[in-house]
Amino acid sequence: MDLFPIFLKLAARPCIVIGAGNLAESKIESLRAAHARVTVIAPSARESIQNMDAAGEITWLQRVYRPGDLAGNFLVVAATDNPAVNRAVFAEAEASDILCNAVDDPPFCDFYFPSVVRRGDLQIAISTAGASPALAQRLRKEINAQLPLDLGDWLTDLGDLRREVVAAEPLNEDRKLLLHQLAQRDVCGYDACPSRAMARRHAQTNPAPLITEIPDATQS
Numbered sequence: 001m002d003l004f005p006i007f008l009k010l011a012a013r014p015c016i017v018i019g020a021g022n023l024a025e026s027k028i029e030s031l032r033a034a035h036a037r038v039t040v041i042a043p044s045a046r047e048s049i050q051n052m053d054a055a056g057e058i059t060w061l062q063r064v065y066r067p068g069d070l071a072g073n074f075l076v077v078a079a080t081d082n083p084a085v086n087r088a089v090f091a092e093a094e095a096s097d098i099l100c101n102a103v104d105d106p107p108f109c110d111f112y113f114p115s116v117v118r119r120g121d122l123q124i125a126i127s128t129a130g131a132s133p134a135l136a137q138r139l140r141k142e143i144n145a146q147l148p149l150d151l152g153d154w155l156t157d158l159g160d161l162r163r164e165v166v167a168a169e170p171l172n173e174d175r176k177l178l179l180h181q182l183a184q185r186d187v188c189g190y191d192a193c194p195s196r197a198m199a200r201r202h203a204q205t206n207p208a209p210l211i212t213e214i215p216d217a218t219q220s
């Protein structure tokens with residue numbers, strides 16, 4: 001199956017989860033990690049989900065799903081223990097052009113959840129297109145064991161330094177080469193960081209052109 005891999009910006013987008021059990025919990029957590037605005041509908045909820053509601057982190061509506069509940073949402077996860085309900089949710093989502101994942105029910109999914117290794121802004125998402133979730137999990141564990149725990153902090157510093165370089169140098173081959181070099185070096189947040197010093201020296205040899213006003217064509 002040829003799936004299209006993308007990383008969605010969900011911040012502040014309304015997303016809805018139907019069901020509030022074991023499977024719903026991990027989906028709610030991953031939606032919240034992307035700062036989605038999450039509503040949960042279920043007659044009963046796990047304690048952790050009740051706590052998120054009490055803390056104002058999500059909105060839990062304590063009742064069964066009703067047709068029409070998906071209106072206004074960007075994405076829905078159907079995670080009840082009743083396949084007929086999950087499929088009714090999928091049917092409403094299809095009719096309303098809302099992206100739907102019916103957990104563990106591939107024909108009723110527009111998208112699948114990947115297995116994810118995360119270090120700050122770095123995310124490695126693994127998909128087997130449903131062929132073997134167990135393999136996706138195994139690969140996650142293997143990759144996770146290989147990646148340093150502080151990779152996310154390093155990436156934050158590298159990203160800050162990259163923004164400095166992009167502001168200081170023009171878009172050309174020299175700048176690209178420098179950015180590849182920096183991605184292989186130690187980078188830290190200190191101003192005296194050797195990689196930052198190197199980048200600043202480089203900017204002197206490859207300076208961005210000064211932005212000048214566009215001449216007014218009517219004045220000659």
Ligand SMILES: C[C@@]1(CC(=O)O)C2=NC(=C\c3[nH]c(c(CCC(=O)O)c3CC(=O)O)Cc3[nH]c(c(CC(=O)O)c3CCC(=O)O)/C=C3\N/C(=C\2)[C@@H](CCC(=O)O)[C@]3(C)CC(=O)O)/[C@H]1CCC(=O)O
Nearest residue numbers: 103104112113114115127128129130131132133134137140
């Ligand atoms: C990646 C992960 C993300 C997540 O769930 O958030 C995920 N499943 C995970 C684990 C896992 N799921 C299952 C097992 C038991 C071992 C096995 O079956 O292999 C294990 C491992 C375990 O739990 O030990 C059972 C299972 N899963 C699906 C079916 C239905 C079917 O195959 O028809 C059944 C049979 C249900 C039954 O028997 O009733 C279907 C889907 N599961 C997916 C995602 C989507 C495709 C992902 C892909 O392959 O790319 C897809 C298509 C739809 C979806 O749900 O999005 C998460 C790993 C988290 C991690 O990293 O640890």
Ligand SMILES: NC(=O)c1ccc[n+]([C@@H]2O[C@H](COP(=O)([O-])OP(=O)(O)OC[C@H]3O[C@@H](n4cnc5c(N)ncnc54)[C@H](O)[C@@H]3O)[C@@H](O)[C@H]2O)c1
Nearest residue numbers: 019020021022023024041042043044064065080081085104
């Ligand atoms: N838990 C697992 O590891 C696992 C693995 C594979 C498949 N499954 C299947 O996935 C499904 C969900 O699993 P779970 O462990 O999260 O179940 P669960 O029993 O923990 O939670 C089910 C949730 O669905 C809600 N619900 C039931 N009917 C509803 C309705 N009409 N409207 C809204 N909410 C409703 C319940 O209130 C509850 O919050 C089950 O069918 C299960 O067999 C579970």
